[in-house]
Amino acid sequence: MRRLFLRLYAVVGVVLLASVAVVALLLPKERTVTIDRQIQGMAGIAPSEVAARFAGADRQAAAGELTEQLGLTVSVLPEEAVIGAVGAFARRNLGEGKSVVQLHDAGPAIYVPLSGQSFVAVLRPGPPPPPWRGPRGVVLAVVVLFSLGGAVFLLIRPVERQLEAVSTAAQRIRLGELDARAAVLRDDASGQLATSFNEMAERVQTILDTRKTLLHGVSHELRTPLARLRFAVELLTVGEGQEKRVDEILGDVTELEELVSELMRYSQLEGDGELTTESVKLDDLVGALVEEARRLRADVVVEADLSAVPPVDIDLRLVQRAINNLINNAVRYAEGRVHVRCELLPGAIAVHVDDDGPGVPEADRNRIFEPFVRGDAARTRDKGGIGLGLALARKGARASGGDITVQDSPLGGARFSFELELPEQESMTTLQKLTGRLAGKRKLDGTG
DSSP, X not given: OHHHHHHHHHHHHHHHHHHHHHHHHHHHHHHHHHHHHHHXXXXXXXXXXXXXXXXXXXXXXXXXXXXXXXXXXXXXXXXXXXXXXXXXXXXXXXXXXXXXXXXXXXXXXXXXXXXXXXXXXXXXXOOOOOTTSSHHHHHHHHHHHHHHHHHHHHHHHHHHHHHHHHHHHHHHHHTTOTTOOOOOOOSSHHHHHHXXXXXXXXXXXXXXXXXXXXXXXHHHHHHHHHHHHHHHHHTOOOOTTOHHHHHHHHHHHHHHHHHHHHHXXXXXXXXOOOOOOEEEOHHHHHHHHHHHHTTTOTTSEEEEEEXXXXXXXXXXXHHHHHHHHHHHHHHHHOSSEEEEEEEEETTEEEEEEEEOSXXXXXXXXXXXXXXXXXXXXXXXXXXXXXXXXXXXXXXXXXXXXXXXXXXXXTTSSEEEEEEEEOOHHHHHHHHHHHHHHHHHHHHHHTOO
């Protein structure tokens, strides 16, 4: 960063110094021409004519007229003020009523005593115009601005390109391309940033790959000993009164097997396998899942509002698991009512699952989609589960081009919404069909 500052400082300094040099070159020419012209004008003025202009006239008005006519600075001063500013020879001549030409550091001056008055008219060259006045000043300003802007652009643009490379790599990683890296284009602070970013991305990819391998390996290796354990427990010969204990052990084994199965599914979704898509009517799929969910709890009413939606190309296994998880969770946590609804949105299809249970606190609405997080105790108490269901559901939804969100439900509990984007062309066709149906209905009703 210090090197960038020094470069920028040097560029601005050089441009400003060059601008000062241009002004210095222009200034003497402008000043010389102006003074020469004014001195030539002064040489042709008769002192008697100057004195005549002030005879019987307002001194300030006459001075203004001469200033405008001659292009000089004409002023009227008392004799006492003038005598103190000139030499002895000039004072003697002024006392005799003679005009005097006096050279000062600021330039030449003509002193004309006004007859019959105790005042002296003083004629001096006016101040030279600034070098930036007129067309030359406009050109000078344009040159300075463009030079400074061009120099700063040439200095900043490579840094900007380096930052764009880092930003592009970060976007690719966010979309799941974990092997994306930023090209290192410079050896300054921005290049060091790109290098550090690449090292961080490499480390993150290594950690994720290690976690993926560990999940898959552990879950795979646990299946065989768990199967042997279940087989051994089922073959046990137990005495009277020990059946309950054996059932508890089998229940623990079943819970471990469910955990291993969920871990296997999660590790598979962490992979980069291709989706197997097929055309599915989402309302029919949701209807079948609702029928299965009604058998989970007899004390919960599961209602369905399944509007007809167009078929979509999806990975049936992933989407079915995601929606099934949402419906089963709603039935598990509901007090007595669950409502499932399919809705066609602009450019998307949504499946809303509402329950009248305890809901999900706003602070937990992102956490509950993380692995092994089971949310608030009020919603998970005595409900079982290992905290992977919603993580699997969201991963499956996102792998299919959709997403799952949670908010408050009109029933008082939680609303989980599964949204799946429609291809643009398919979405437009669907909207056109709906528009045509509405137009036809108006025509039949006589309201068109």
